[in-house]
Amino acid sequence: MAASSNSSLSGSSVSSDAEEYQPPIWKSYLYQLQQEAPRPKRIICPGEVENRPKYYGREFHGIISREQADELLGGVEGAYILRESQRQPGCYTLALRFGNQTLNYRLFYDGKHFVGEKRFESIHDLVTDGLITLYIETKASEYISKMTTNPIYEHIGYATLLREKVSRRLSRSKNESRKASVTNEEHTAVEKVHTFRGPHWCEYCANFMWGLIAQGVRCSDCGLNVHKQCSKHVPNDCQPDLKRIKKVYCCDLTTLVKAHNMQRPMVVDICIREIEARGLKSEGLYRVSGFTEHIEDVKMAFDRDGEKADISANIYPDINIITGALKLYFRDLPIPVITYDTYSKFIDAAKISSADERLEAVHDVLMLLPPAHYETLRYLMIHLKKVTLNEKDNFMNAENLGIVFGPTLMRPPEDSTLTTLHDMRYQKLIVQILIENEDVLF
Numbered sequence: 001m002a003a004s005s006n007s008s009l010s011g012s013s014v015s016s017d018a019e020e021y022q023p024p025i026w027k028s029y030l031y032q033l034q035q036e037a038p039r040p041k042r043i044i045c046p047g048e049v050e051n052r053p054k055y056y057g058r059e060f061h062g063i064i065s066r067e068q069a070d071e072l073l074g075g076v077e078g079a080y081i082l083r084e085s086q087r088q089p090g091c092y093t094l095a096l097r098f099g100n101q102t103l104n105y106r107l108f109y110d111g112k113h114f115v116g117e118k119r120f121e122s123i124h125d126l127v128t129d130g131l132i133t134l135y136i137e138t139k140a141s142e143y144i145s146k147m148t149t150n151p152i153y154e155h156i157g158y159a160t161l162l163r164e165k166v167s168r169r170l171s172r173s174k175n176e177s178r179k180a181s182v183t184n185e186e187h188t189a190v191e192k193v194h195t196f197r198g199p200h201w202c203e204y205c206a207n208f209m210w211g212l213i214a215q216g217v218r219c220s221d222c223g224l225n226v227h228k229q230c231s232k233h234v235p236n237d238c239q240p241d242l243k244r245i246k247k248v249y250c251c252d253l254t255t256l257v258k259a260h261n262m263q264r265p266m267v268v269d270i271c272i273r274e275i276e277a278r279g280l281k282s283e284g285l286y287r288v289s290g291f292t293e294h295i296e297d298v299k300m301a302f303d304r305d306g307e308k309a310d311i312s313a314n315i316y317p318d319i320n321i322i323t324g325a326l327k328l329y330f331r332d333l334p335i336p337v338i339t340y341d342t343y344s345k346f347i348d349a350a351k352i353s354s355a356d357e358r359l360e361a362v363h364d365v366l367m368l369l370p371p372a373h374y375e376t377l378r379y380l381m382i383h384l385k386k387v388t389l390n391e392k393d394n395f396m397n398a399e400n401l402g403i404v405f406g407p408t409l410m411r412p413p414e415d416s417t418l419t420t421l422h423d424m425r426y427q428k429l430i431v432q433i434l435i436e437n438e439d440v441l442f
Contacts, residue, residue, distance in 0.1 A: 026201040029143065030136060030208035037135035038078035038098065040127040045081075053092070055109050056082055059123065069095040070102045080127050082107065096127060098134050105130075118214050129212040136210050147205040148233050194218035196225065204230035247303040250332045254372040264376045266307045271326040272383045274311055279319035280386060281393035286404045290321035298325035330408045337377050338410035338430075342368050346410065350426035350433075362433055363441050377409070381438040388435060402432035 042059045049062040060082040061072065073079040077097055085091040092107045094115060105115040112119035113126050120126040137144065195213040202209055202216060204226040209215035216227045219234075226234060248256065248267055256265050279285060298321060301309040311322055330337060338346055342365050349361035366374065384401050391397050406427030412419045434441060 025206070027205075027207045030140060030210055031199060033136045033139055034132050034208065034210045037132045040124055040131060041076055041079040042124070043072055043074075043079055043081045053109070055113075056092075056123070060084075063089065066095070066102070066104060069093075069104075073097045073102055075100070078127075078131055080123075082123065094123075094127070096130065098131065099138065103134075118211075120213065125212055132211055144229075147202075147207050147227070148230055151204050151230075151233065152206045192218055193228070194225070200225060202227045202230055204234055248306060249299050249303055249329055250334065252334055253337070253376060254370055257372045260306075264372070264379055265329070267302055267326065267329045268376055268379060270302075270307065270309065270311065271322050271329075272379070274322050275319060275326070276383065276386060278313060279322070280390045282319050283394055285319070285387055285394040285396050286323045286327070286401060287396060288320050290318050290324040292324075294318070294321045295324040295328055298322065299328060302329075327404070327408050330405075335373075336409060336411050337373050337380075339369060339373055340411075340413040343410055343412055346430050347423055347426045350429045359433065359437060359440070362430065362437075366441060377434070378438070378442040380409075381434045381442065384435045385438050398432045398435040399428070401435060402428035402430075405431045 042057075043061075044058040045061045049060055052060050052062070059080065061069070063084045063086055064072075065086055069081055069083050072081055073095060075097065077100075079097040081095050083093050083095060085093055092109075094105045094107045096103045096105065108114050110119075112121060113123055114120065115126070115130070118126075118129065120129065193214045194217060196209060196215050200209045200215060201207065203224050207227070209225070209227060216225055217231050218225050224234065248265070253265060257263065260266065262269075275285070282288075294316060298309070298311055298316065301311065302325075311325070316322060336343075345365040345368065346362065349358055349365055352358040352361055366377075369377065384398075384405070387394065387396055387401060388398050406424060406429075407420070409431060410427050412423060
C-alpha cells in the first residue's frame with residue numbers, strides 16, 4: 001500500500017461520480033467509546049520540587065515511591081502524576097489511574113514525550129491518548145479483533161473504482177509483453193503512519209480511527225486511510241492517484257509510471273528524444289557537465305509542467321544541460337534504477353571471470369528487476385548504445401559511459417563510502433556490459 005484522501009464524519013467520496021460511488025456507512029461504536037473515555041486529571045504538587053526537569057510541569061512530584069504515588073492519585077479515574085524513580089534516579093515514571101488500579105509507565109523525552117512508539121508535544125496529550133486507547137481496548141477488545149472480517153474495501157471505494165479504471169485502460173491494449181506489464185505490475189506501496197486532524201474512519205473496515213495522533217496509516221500512492229492492523233489486509237496493487245504525485249524528480253519510479261499510465265518516466269523519454277535529435281555527436285556527451293543552475297531549471301520545469309516541459313534548443317541550447325538533467329533524475333530516485341535488492345547480485349555477477357558466464361549471470365539478475373525499472377534500464381541502454389555508435393565524434397565508448405552511469409544507476413543499500421569506492425569498478429563494468437550487449441540482454 002502507498003498516502004491522502006480524507007474521510008470525514010459525514011463520509012467523504014473517493015470519486016466525484018455519484019453514480020459510481022456510494023459513501024459507506026461509517027460505524028460509530030468506537031467513536032462513541034472515545035467520547036466516553038476518562039479525561040486526564042493532573043495532580044499538582046503543592047510545593048516546588050528541586051531539580052525538576054524543565055520539560056515537566058507541576059504534575060512532577062520528585063522522588064516518591066509507588067505507594068506514595070498511588071495515595072496521591074486517590075483512586076480517581078484518569079488522575080496522573082510524574083515521579084522520579086527511587087531505585088533509578090534520573091529515570092522518570094508516569095503513574096496513571098485506570099480501571100481501579102494504578103498503572104506505571106517508564107517515561108522518556110527526546111524533544112517529545114513518549115512511553116511507546118507515539119511521540120507527544122505535551123504530557124497532557126500523551127495521557128489523553130493513553131486513556132482513550134486503554135478504554136477502547138478494554139471495552140472493545142473482541143470487537144477490534146473482528147474488525148477486518150467484513151471489510152467495505154472489497155465492495156466500494158478504492159478497490160472497485162481503481163480496479164475498474166485499470167481494467168478500462170488495459171482493455172485498450174492487447175500487448176502482453178513485459179514492456180506493457182509495467183503499468184499493470186504489482187506495486188509495493190508505501191504505508192506511512194499518519195496523524196488525522198478531526199474524526200476519521202478506516203476505509204477498509206469503516207470503523208473509527210481512535211486516538212489523538214498516529215491513528216492509522218495513509219497510502220502514499222492512492223491516499224487510502226486505514227488502521228495499522230487493517231493495512232495488513234489491503235492489497236499492494238493500488239493505483240496511484242495523480243493528485244498525490246506532486247513532482248517528477250525524487251518520486252518512486254514505479255509509482256510515477258503507474259500514476260501516469262506510462263511504460264517509463266516521461267523525463268527519460270523526453271530527455272533522450274531531445275539528446276538523440278541534436279546531441280549524439282556532441283563531444284564528451286554525458287561526461288561534460290552543464291551549468292547546475294540551468295539543470296535545476298529543467299528539473300523544476302518537469303516538476304511543474306510534467307510532459308509539457310519545454311527543453312528545446314530555443315530554451316536550453318547546451319545539450320549538456322539536458323544530459324545533466326537526465327543524470328540528476330536517476331540520482332534523485334529514492335530507489336535506484338538497479339534496485340537495492342538486486343545490487344549485490346549485479347556486483348557478484350561482475351566478479352565472474354568467464355565472460356559467457358558473467359553475461360548469463362547479468363541476464364538472470366535483470367529478470368529480478370521490477371518491470372518499470374527493467375523497462376527504463378532497457379530504454380536507456382538502447383540510447384547509450386546509439387551514443388557509442390557516434391564515438392568518433394563524441395569520444396564516448398561503453399567504458400566511458402560505464403564510468404559516468406555506474407554510480408548513477410546503482411548504489412549500495414548501505415550508505416558506506418568504503419563500499420561505494422570498492423564497488424566502483426564493478427558498477428562501471430555492469431553498465432559497460434549492459435550497453436555492449438543490450439540486444440542480447442534485453
